[in-house]
Amino acid sequence: MAAKPWNKPESKMTTSASSEQPGNVTLHYYLKNVHFKNNLDEDIFFNENRELSTGYNIINLVHLPNGVQHLEIVGSYNPYASSGQDFIINEKAIIWDSTFTQTPPQAKCSESCLPGFRKSSRERQPICCFDCIPCPQGEISNQSDMDNCMKCQEDHWPNYNRDTCIPKLIIFLSYEEDLGIALTTSSISFSLINAIILGIFIHYRDTPIVRANNRDISYILLISLMICFLCSLIFIGRPEPVTCILRQTTFGMIFSISLSSILAKTITVVMAFHATKPGSKLRKWMGSRISYTIILSCSLFQFTLCLIWLFTAPPFPYQNMQSETGAMLIECNEGSMIAFYCVLGFLGFLAGISFITAFLSRNLPDSFNEAKYITFSMLVFCSVWMTFIPTYLSTRGKYMVAVEIFAIQASSAGLLGCIFMPKCCIILLRPDMNSRKYLTKNN
Template identity: 55%
Template sequence: MKEQINFFSSVVSKLYQHALALVFAVNEINENPNILPNITIGFHMYDSYYDARMTYHTTLDLLFKSHRFVPNYTCDNQRSLIAVIGSLGSEISLCMSDVLGLYKIPQLTYSSFAPEENGKAQFPYLYHTVPSESHQYRGIIQLLQHFRWTWVGLFVVDDDSGEHFLQVMEPLLSQNGICSAFTERILKEAFWRTDTEMDNMGENMYLRLTDSKARTCIVYGEMMTILLLILITNFLYKEISLGNVWIMTAQIEFAFASIQMDANLQAFQGAISFTIHSNHLLKFKEFLQMVKPSRTQGYGFLKDFWEQAFDCTFLNLQEKEVHRICTGEEKLESLPGPLFEIGMTGHSYSIYNAVYAVAHAFHAMYSSRSNHRVIVEGKILQFQDFRPWQLHSYFQGIWFNNSVGETVSFNHNREMEDGFDIMNMVTFPNNSFLKVKIGSIQHKALTGEFIINDDLIVWHRKFTQIPPVSSCSNSCQPGYQKKKKEGEKFCCYDCVLCPEGKISNQNDMDDCFMCPEDQYPSKDRDVCILKVIHFLSYEEPLGTSLASAAVSFSLITVLALGIFIKHKNTPIVKANNHVITYTLLISLLLCFLCSFLFLGQPRKLTCFFRQSTFGIIFSVAVSCVLAKTITVVLAFMATKPGYSMRKWLGKRLTNSIAFSSSFVEVVICTVWLATTPPFPDFDMHSLIGEIIAECNEGSVIMFYIVLGYMGILSIISFTVAFLARKLPDSFNEAKFITFSMLMFCSVWLSFVPTYLSTKGKYMVAVEIFSILASSTGLLGCIFSPKCYIILLRPELNIREQLVRRNK
């Protein structure tokens, strides 16, 4: 014959599925030969009536056989108690723990606790078959963020747990960009208030719900909290639906089970509730179908539950008038959802796991020795010698799979690591309802493991926008940023356009931001557009025109060089130094061709050579002009009698002037390239929408030294030519050199301010134009008169014309 152990669960009769889950688990264990094969598990049930005084009374009652309570005293009257399961409310569980902790009796609770309430030192014998409330807090935040609900109302029970909820939740809301529109505390004792006080409370709640933009309301409390909320909505609005989204915490999951048949639940259509995770137990439904008062003995409160659920009365000879007689054959599955749920709910599933946890812990302790013996402190103990405190070490290491294959164990905080299910409440006209699972929060929710299926949600029929909007201000569209309203919470704001140069690409951004360097804001300031690379290319009209001009003038220069080479024996050609003339023409040809170094996207090689090449070639050209000018002046002066410098005239002087003047520029450019050479670079900021591909000069000072030296040579050449302009026309070319150098200096004097005032490809175009214009001026003014005489006036190309003097 099996021996019997008793452990107890404190339940509320209105939530009778909790009691039936306990009975179902006990029956399964007793029928399982693998768990405690020679021991029968029994139970007793007590109702706390949600009252602290009654809780202490019943807790002491289950500890002792007599009705005389002697706290902190163990006597022979003490029951052979192994463990206690209860209750739905954290406050009631803590009251039980005050007494049970004195005797080190394991207490398994299926109510959620705030982390601060679940102190390991303060309640060392309390075990939780539900996850910590902190996971639920984070889940609420993730739900609000998922639907972008930033303006919410809070309804909380007016007790310590409700106050703690506010202390934790309000900072969490603020940290995640969410504001509480209002906070309404619901008194537990409100049911015992006068009609006037109820009217005032209902009117206050009505104003909260209708005047606020908060379409989302979070309800935290227990059964009495939601019952009062339902009572007020029914009392005030009757058939009127408020059109709110109600988010309910796991503690009030079963509150609807006690609603009377005439209660109107339409205001709660589409409510979203967090529930303790549960799993479908097929045998549990079969068990419920077998529950009948006539067939069941020892199920506490079954008669009271049956009469309340089916609105009937069992036949009693003492009662003369009976509204309706209970047959005892009524079916539980016929009851609507507000009165009883056939599917195993989260708290019932937690009780089911709690019973199995106790059984497995005791099995682990008991199976260490056969024949009902266990060695404790070196002494062989019989079954009746077991004490509840001996189970604690086995609870810490318990680990098993329940009947549906889910792992059950306690973590270091004595909590079962499970998650929450997210349910959607669908109401029907007959006030029945259906709970549909729409998501879940795993026990790793703090790391963001949040799952929800929007398509499964049935919203309140009054909503015109799905999902509904719950915010203090209208959403700021991309291109705008939020601006806080003075004197109001940060969730209330105006929308202002992003500042110039910044964008916002999401709704409700606090601040606009700058685009990356290679992008620029769109016109609406809502997106960054990739910048195009800006440089003077051959394909565009400006580049094509400059390239064509460079080629054309290069061909003209080659033609002039060919004419001079062909007529090198004529007097007008011989009168000029062949070397200087050819060098000048070749340098002018190279000047035209060096324009191509400035066209196209800057590369490392082109950047390295183009400015130095330009400077050296132009210095050679100007040096040749200077040499020609000085030669003309000296040659005219040498014709005077007794002139002592005649011996210096000749090609050596001319070549020396040209070479020495050019060599200085070569030295300057060599130093520049050796120390801070130019390199390709990108200017991201000068032009909107474009990236300027340019050559960074490396050293701006060296660049202007190159230009400055070339300018000095030009000014000297122009000055000498200007002073010699009145020499006889038939003898010298000083006038032509004067005109050419005047044009040359004018071009480069206007180049500097123009170059500094432009950006990008237009800066390059200015430099190319200056190169072409100044080179053309030298070519045209110096060589076009000579080519004219050679080709069109050959009669003037004779020695007599060159040596003739004006009288």
């Protein structure tokens, strides 16, 4: 490849010598004095910056098979032309020599690094020699031959080619996904079953089996269990500031009412048995006053714990960007974990007292001793929540929420089934057992 002026000059080059010493004579000295006219009558000379005053053609020197050399114009350069038109070359017209192993030949020893890669210089080699290294996790390069990759914003993540940042996938337990639909369906189904049992108890409210074990406390327990089933719906959906606060506080309050109602029923069974003994001082405590006192005092204590929790460090929505790669988990941060475990601990305390009391009174002589069913229901309740804690701590994101919903529904269903299903079977299937004569007879 060569370059020469626009047309072959017809006039003879003239040079002039100067008075400089012979030792300082250089090629540039003679070139800067070149001045001639071409066949178009254009002045050809070098300016003070040793640049041609006009453009020139780019010549391709081609060796023909017969040994003849042929000059082919393949482009031009005109420094005074407009931008984009100053350098013109026809790459398709260039004929490269057969000795080149690569056409067109490269001026560097390494290929360009594509977007998604960065250059890594090779030790003890020229700067044009480098390796292309893929961008690390969480970083991109959106141009060729970048020396360093760029980190994406915290809520973005590289695409598959790692050449652009895309928003992270947002994950939370949604009503539209299969897991959310299953939990929603089970919650509504259990609440409907609970409502049917409540309706049966209201319809047969004057029968002996309903009245025998404190009818009003049974109503309170059934209503609180129905709300327990429905409160699990608050855990489904995108976490918001209001829903994060309502999740744990509603769950803690409603479950404290349920467990305190069971404790009141258990204590009522014990007191009813001992009050029948001659000279017993428990007769004056018989009635609904002691039961309501137990429910109210336990509920107020749990309410106080929830208020302290909300005024010190309430739950709040939290964007967890570290748990899963390329995803952003929207979850509720519990705020004060101490307050959270205090609420759970008080529920465990109520469940433990109810279980111990019911277990000790399970063999009291009675034709329908409710303590037996309360004992089994508390065993189911405690088993669910004992397995809940390690499972809850070992999961993340929407599955952690699903574990808590399952624990709420499973424990509530255990209380509902163990305490009230036997009564419903007697009311609907064995009406002969639902009589005062049967309930008062001695075993």
